[in-house]
Amino acid sequence: MWTWSRTGSSLVPTEAVRNATGTLHPFMSVRVRYAPSPTGSPHVGNIRDALFKHYFAKHHGGVNILRIEDTDRTRYIPGVEEEIVDSLNWLGIEFQEGFGVGGDHGPYRQSERKEAGIYAREIQKLLESGHAYKAFDTSEELAEMREFQQINKQPIGYYGGVWRDATPAMVEQAEREGKPMVIRLRIPRNDTIVIHDAIRGRIEWDSNTVDDPVLIKSDGMPTYHFAAMVDDHLMGITHIMRGEEWISSAPKHAVLFDAFGWERPVFVHCPVINGKDGKKLSKRHGDTKCLDYRAAGYLPRALKNFIALIGWAPGGDRELMTDAEIAEAFDLDGLQPAPGVFDLEKLRWMNGWYIRSLELESLRSEVAAFVERGEWREYFGRPTDDPELLKKNQATLAGLETLALGLSGDREYAGAAIALEQERVATLADFGEATAFFFQDEPPMDEKAVAKWLTVPHARDLFESLISFLEGPAPSGPGADGHDGACPSRGVKVEECEAFIRGYGEKMGLEKMGPVVHPVRVALTGKTVGPGLFELMSLLGPSRMVRRLRRLL
């Protein structure tokens, strides 16, 4: 049966409706909220939370709300709000309402809501109905209580010391004495508290194992328990989606909704993302900050696609999906109960796939934007204890500096170099090292490569022939890309390079071109790996090639 109740300015379905499947009546608009607290830059776990809500709201044509939960003054870090917005914008996570967007349920920052008297007004209702009570315990008393419970192997927590059942006279006296005071929620005793989680189904607690949570702190600020639930109700939130670490607080929140006489939203406790060791994601597991992935050269669409697939699956074999496809497929039934592990290797593969799928023009602008943003300087320049990683980072850094220089010079040439390496990179940062040789007058030579291919008997003759071919009459005018720094009038086409190499091989009576191709590649690039030789030669152009060949003679 579909019945409705009006709460605030939003329609909320009744308990019976929501408990059944966690799905909503088609007329009911989904409203979810992403509510970070500005205590640190968003990490991948936070952002995954935001992403799920983004897709869920999008799937149902609902509303995603951004709310800042800054009720903990001691942990507030200035500037983090900007990083939150930056992260969200980078990934293209949209909000139809909230902080920085506006809407009818503001303000959307909890400290401002506190100033507006919202929590004071709401707590008054609970005090009057007897669902909340004032407690004057000192922190020393509370510590003592816990110690006692510990020793006596009792459940630890505030189950109502003297204050839960204090007489009005006691309370009055404590207030007169100006004792520090908190307001706690009165959890009913000898009862069973049941919630219906959309992923796990029914979860129940003996109410005697649920302690009385603080609702208002002694500094007058609301706790998360209070502020988040009050705001969720006032903002008409239909689904409380959050990490599974909140399950143990859920009975408190359920009781709070009941105490107000409010309809309970659907609880959706999403699986979290863990590190390789199965523990909460932390610095030990590598990069946790969302924006680190931008600095490291990952594409937002790859990160989104990858992260969406941890803890959620569309069913079947689909993996590579566009944003629209994910939104289309995203629903509660695809959510997994078990936590997932962040696998960087798979992210790298997926990022490479998205880089390869980029049109040439977007590829060039993505790389240029990445290089110009310059976040990689700080990222790859970070100190590390791992000597191998340090070496890798330094190489990446050097390559990127070279690319940056190249990009600031002949942009078209740089763009062509980037295009030639598209298939060989996993991240945007990889383009630095991959394309460096295009911009270096004398690219560093790999020792092994030199030992193997520059010592062949025909090397000298090969290079001399190449030089005379390049300095000889132009077979066809400007090269493939019309570029040749020193001799703008003369380039070489890809086919001409191929013809020369093959011709030389045939002269030697070779079947396979390896003995010709490899020495030339090493001479020109210093490496044994890279793009197709003929393409690379054409791009380099005669004068660059001649210069590089001459130094070897």
Place this chain on the structure above:
RNA sequence: GGCCCGGUCGUCUAGUGGUUAGGAUGCCGCCCUUUCAAGGCGGAGGUCGCGGGUUCAAGUCCCGUCCGGGCUACCA
């Protein structure tokens, strides 16, 4: 200690009583090829945490157990 959640290849996962337990990544091999990639093909990798049931039949249902994780703040 108490309460709660979880458990399918290393990792992400498909799977809702009958499948040779499928896909992806990573790893190995082959093909393609001027190298490296990419791509194509193939392989190794799972006693579905374990033990009991229920059933003709269990990864799928029930019970127990083990292991892992979370919470146990005037933090979120």
